[in-house]
Amino acid sequence: MKSISIGILGLGTVGSGVVQILTEHAGLLENRVGAPLRIKRIAGRGEARIPLAPHLYTRDLMEVVRDPEIDIVVELIGGTDIARTACLEALNRGKHLVTANKALLAEHGLEIYRVAAANRVDLGFEASVCGAIPILRSVREGLVGNSIRSIVAIVNGTSNYILSQMTDSGGRYGEMLAEAQAQGYAEADPTLDVDGSDAAHKLQILSSVAFRGYVPFEAIYVEGIQGIDPADIGFARELNCTIKLLAIAKEEGGVLEVRVHPTLIPQSHPLASVGGIYNAVHIVGDSAGPLVFSGLGAGQKPAASSVVADIVEIAHNILFFRPSRSSLLPTNAIESVMRVKPMENVLCRYYLRVTALDSPGVLSAVSHVLAENGISIASMIQKGRAAQAAVPIVMLTHEAVESAMRRALETIDRLEVVAARTVCIRVEGMEE
Numbered sequence: 001m002k003s004i005s006i007g008i009l010g011l012g013t014v015g016s017g018v019v020q021i022l023t024e025h026a027g028l029l030e031n032r033v034g035a036p037l038r039i040k041r042i043a044g045r046g047e048a049r050i051p052l053a054p055h056l057y058t059r060d061l062m063e064v065v066r067d068p069e070i071d072i073v074v075e076l077i078g079g080t081d082i083a084r085t086a087c088l089e090a091l092n093r094g095k096h097l098v099t100a101n102k103a104l105l106a107e108h109g110l111e112i113y114r115v116a117a118a119n120r121v122d123l124g125f126e127a128s129v130c131g132a133i134p135i136l137r138s139v140r141e142g143l144v145g146n147s148i149r150s151i152v153a154i155v156n157g158t159s160n161y162i163l164s165q166m167t168d169s170g171g172r173y174g175e176m177l178a179e180a181q182a183q184g185y186a187e188a189d190p191t192l193d194v195d196g197s198d199a200a201h202k203l204q205i206l207s208s209v210a211f212r213g214y215v216p217f218e219a220i221y222v223e224g225i226q227g228i229d230p231a232d233i234g235f236a237r238e239l240n241c242t243i244k245l246l247a248i249a250k251e252e253g254g255v256l257e258v259r260v261h262p263t264l265i266p267q268s269h270p271l272a273s274v275g276g277i278y279n280a281v282h283i284v285g286d287s288a289g290p291l292v293f294s295g296l297g298a299g300q301k302p303a304a305s306s307v308v309a310d311i312v313e314i315a316h317n318i319l320f321f322r323p324s325r326s327s328l329l330p331t332n333a334i335e336s337v338m339r340v341k342p343m344e345n346v347l348c349r350y351y352l353r354v355t356a357l358d359s360p361g362v363l364s365a366v367s368h369v370l371a372e373n374g375i376s377i378a379s380m381i382q383k384g385r386a387a388q389a390a391v392p393i394v395m396l397t398h399e400a401v402e403s404a405m406r407r408a409l410e411t412i413d414r415l416e417v418v419a420a421r422t423v424c425i426r427v428e429g430m431e432e
């Protein structure tokens with residue numbers, strides 16, 4: 001019986017998880033695939049992190065990539081330099097490729113998809129978005145008959161953990177980040193998680209698959225959670241809302257809006273109760289209607305679970321002589337680049353916290369500036385009087401265009417009665 005030979009690049013968190021699942025579930029997987037899945041070689045950098053037969057392990061990545069017996073190369077080293085070289089080499093050698101590398105695909109996806117298509121090989125990247133949640137497979141296959149209307153998602157477990165802890169304990173951002181690091185939910189350098197870049201990488205991949213066209217990474221608007229203040233979490237609660245870092249993609253008339261930023265959502269929103277390190281995707285298809293997927297978005301076994309799913313799918317294709325299924329790639333991604341709406345033109349509702357002196361005429365000055373820019377106030381919370389001291393004025397606006405809101409904020413922050421920079425958080429999922 002033919003076996004499917006697998007070469008693994010990187011024996012870190014996910015790599016070790018994949019080896020464990022392929023080993024522990026060897027019998028079950030053989031049954032499901034119809035042939036044994038054989039780990040032929042594994043490349044790492046230092047000492048192997050898990051016990052391995054010595055002949056399996058090498059410190060030379062290219063030895064694995066160039067091994068003529070290997071059918072599927074699994075890239076789990078991360079980064080965009082060596083990983084890119086190794087992946088392109090594997091594809092050009094006719095190997096099928098599985099990768100969990102969101103940074104690589106978000107930044108060099110077009111090149112990788114093109115080389116995979118040119119070599120007629122499969123490319124699986126389920127683990128690159130939302131860890132264990134089979135969201136790419138669900139969108140690509142389960143929702144294939146739909147035109148996707150919108151995606152609103154929590155795709156970064158670290159920032160979701162920090163915001164959830166801030167919400168539950170009232171703690172400050174820095175304290176909750178330190179706690180996330182102590183729990184192993186944030187890296188020593190957490191930048192990519194908290195500044196929104198990791199979420200943007202995932203949104204680039206997910207939206208390219210869902211909207212069937214390549215979304216340029218640079219076109220995604222990105223804001224992180226570093227500026228979130230406990231005061232705003234408190235006011236959000238008073239408004240029956242919560243604050244989440246959301247990845248949002250919406251299509252209208254062939255133009256996409258794609259953005260990642262902290263967002264106020266009502267407590268009744270399906271994503272409001274998704275706490276801790278969990279990820280969730282709320283997606284609306286024109287026929288299917290709204291769906292919610294949730295689960296662990298990172299971690300050794302959750303990510304490895306999705307890597308193994310890709311390996312099994314590709315093994316099936318090899319065994320049943322199915323030629324490379326271009327549907328594994330974001331269909332049309334190679335030819336069609338999506339048009340993206342500039343952020344300035346995006347329309348949404350806003351939460352504003354203006355810090356102003358408690359003197360007569362302040363409210364009318366602020367609302368005058370908003371009105372001049374075509375922005376109307378939907379509701380307001382004004383906190384107690386404090387002679388001479390600044391007090392917060394919190395408002396929810398009706399829908400406004402981003403450029404108008406930016407103009408209004410510049411003017412508001414120049415008013416003499418305004419004592420600090422106005423906090424502005426976009427709102428999602430709140431009926432007008």
Ligand SMILES: NC(=O)c1ccc[n+]([C@@H]2O[C@H](COP(=O)([O-])OP(=O)(O)OC[C@H]3O[C@@H](n4cnc5c(N)ncnc54)[C@H](OP(=O)(O)O)[C@@H]3O)[C@@H](O)[C@H]2O)c1
Pocket residue numbers: 009010011012013014015043044045046059061075076077078079082100101102103127128131297298299300303
């Ligand atoms: N961790 C997750 O929960 C998760 C979830 C979804 C997707 N991903 C993605 O999966 C990929 C791997 O993540 P990870 O968390 O497993 O990272 P990791 O723990 O840092 O593992 C990467 C491994 O690759 C090895 N490596 C790096 N450069 C190498 C080279 N030139 N030659 C040989 N080995 C090399 C590293 O060796 P050293 O140990 O010597 O540095 C390390 O063992 C990344 O693209 C990540 O974005 C991770």
